[in-house]
Amino acid sequence: MTAKNTHPAVSLVSKMPYEIALTEDSERQLRALRARERRLLEAAILARLQHQPETPTKAIKRLRPNPLADFELRVGDLRVLYTVEGEEVIILVVGRKDGNKLIVEGEEFHGHQDHPVEPAGE
Numbered sequence: 001m002t003a004k005n006t007h008p009a010v011s012l013v014s015k016m017p018y019e020i021a022l023t024e025d026s027e028r029q030l031r032a033l034r035a036r037e038r039r040l041l042e043a044a045i046l047a048r049l050q051h052q053p054e055t056p057t058k059a060i061k062r063l064r065p066n067p068l069a070d071f072e073l074r075v076g077d078l079r080v081l082y083t084v085e086g087e088e089v090i091i092l093v094v095g096r097k098d099g100n101k102l103i104v105e106g107e108e109f110h111g112h113q114d115h116p117v118e119p120a121g122e
Helices: 023-029 035-048
Strands: 019-022 060-063 071-075 076-086 089-098 101-104
Touching: 019 023, 019 035, 023 035, 023 089, 035 071, 035 076, 035 089
Parallel strands: 019 089
Antiparallel strands: 060 071, 071 076, 076 089, 089 101
């Protein structure tokens, strides 16, 4: 005698993981980090952004409306600015927080602010 399962199958995974994509700039910025920092950041990106990239936590912050990114991932003093489009997380900027400044590729970054500081003479 064969037993029949009369209960419908229930999926334990509610959603497929998000695809993680890097822009050329963010890939270059990530490669510029020290190997240890790069490993820490890559692990945090996979652990925190693959399943709930839009859910605010201590490490994930929704940014004020701006033309570049919607979210920030914090890993120590490292920062990842990203946006979510459909089922894809797009990493836009990788930098380091220094006080209240975001340093990207050795320079202060303003592209994520509502009103970036204009360089003198423009």
